[in-house]
Amino acid sequence: MEKERRSTVGERSRRAILDAALECFTRLGWTATTIEDIRKGSGASVGSVYHHFGAKEGIAVALYIDCLRQHQEALRARLERELDAEGFVREVVIHHIVWCRTNPQAARFLIQMRRDESVAAAEPEIQEATGDFVREMYERLKAFVKEGQLLKLPSSAYLPLLLGPAQELLRYWASGKGELKAGIEKVLADAAWRSLRPEPPAGGRHDAR
Numbered sequence: 001m002e003k004e005r006r007s008t009v010g011e012r013s014r015r016a017i018l019d020a021a022l023e024c025f026t027r028l029g030w031t032a033t034t035i036e037d038i039r040k041g042s043g044a045s046v047g048s049v050y051h052h053f054g055a056k057e058g059i060a061v062a063l064y065i066d067c068l069r070q071h072q073e074a075l076r077a078r079l080e081r082e083l084d085a086e087g088f089v090r091e092v093v094i095h096h097i098v099w100c101r102t103n104p105q106a107a108r109f110l111i112q113m114r115r116d117e118s119v120a121a122a123e124p125e126i127q128e129a130t131g132d133f134v135r136e137m138y139e140r141l142k143a144f145v146k147e148g149q150l151l152k153l154p155s156s157a158y159l160p161l162l163l164g165p166a167q168e169l170l171r172y173w174a175s176g177k178g179e180l181k182a183g184i185e186k187v188l189a190d191a192a193w194r195s196l197r198p199e200p201p202a203g204g205r206h207d208a209r
Contacts, residue, residue: 014052016042018066021059026105030060030113057118064119065129067106071099072133079140085149088140089162089196090189096166097185100173111174151198161195 020041024033035056039049053059075095082088100107113119119126141158144150153161166188172178 010052013042013044013048017044017049017052017059018063020044021063022067022105022109025060025063025109030116057121060113060116060118061122061125064110064113064122065126067103067110068126068130070103070106071096071110072130074099076133076136085144085147086193086197088144089150089193092137092162093166093189093192094185096163097170097180097188100170101180107170108174111171148198151196153196158196162192165191 017038021033021038024037024041028037033056035046035049038056038059039046042049049059053062075092078091078095079088082091138155138158141150142155145152166185169178169180169184169188173180
């Protein structure tokens with residue numbers, strides 16, 4: 001019982017530190033934020049911060065993985081309801097944009113930190129923590145291709161066609177140069193599906209949607 005209590009307290013402390021870190025990184029910027037800023041925001045002790053994460057870079061990597069998992073788990077739940085390729089493709093794009101609009105701090109952190117040295121150095125750790133979801137995505141895409149529901153392409157082409165335009169829009173938005181207007185997710189979902197739907201039979205045509 002005591003061990004379980006300590007585990008619960010430890011997880012609450014860890015969660016408070018991550019939440020405070022996201023707030024500090026958003027308000028002050030990654031470079032300017034200090035461990036003391038995060039400690040004050042979380043109410044944790046310096047020892048607790050270092051126990052859970054080590055240096056500030058460790059907090060950044062843990063927060064990156066946490067935000068990415070939140071995004072993935074929400075998408076996984078939505079994709080479980082999509083049984084065909086068109087619904088799958090559209091839902092991936094729509095979720096990506098809507099989740100970022102709904103969770104702007106986490107979304108901006110993911111986008112802005114993706115190429116930061118601290119996150120890039122932890123790429124193996126990030127892949128280990130989130131790789132199952134990516135593999136699930138590709139397995140479903142492969143199944144749709146096999147069933148003739150998706151255009152057959154090199155595996156490396158699917159992600160750029162699915163999310164390339166959306167990701168470019170989100171990078172622009174994350175830099176503070178634009179906004180995510182309502183309805184833009186449907187426009188980009190339509191474009192993604194047009195690029196990935198199978199070729200119509202000779203003499204046939206796709207119905208516009």
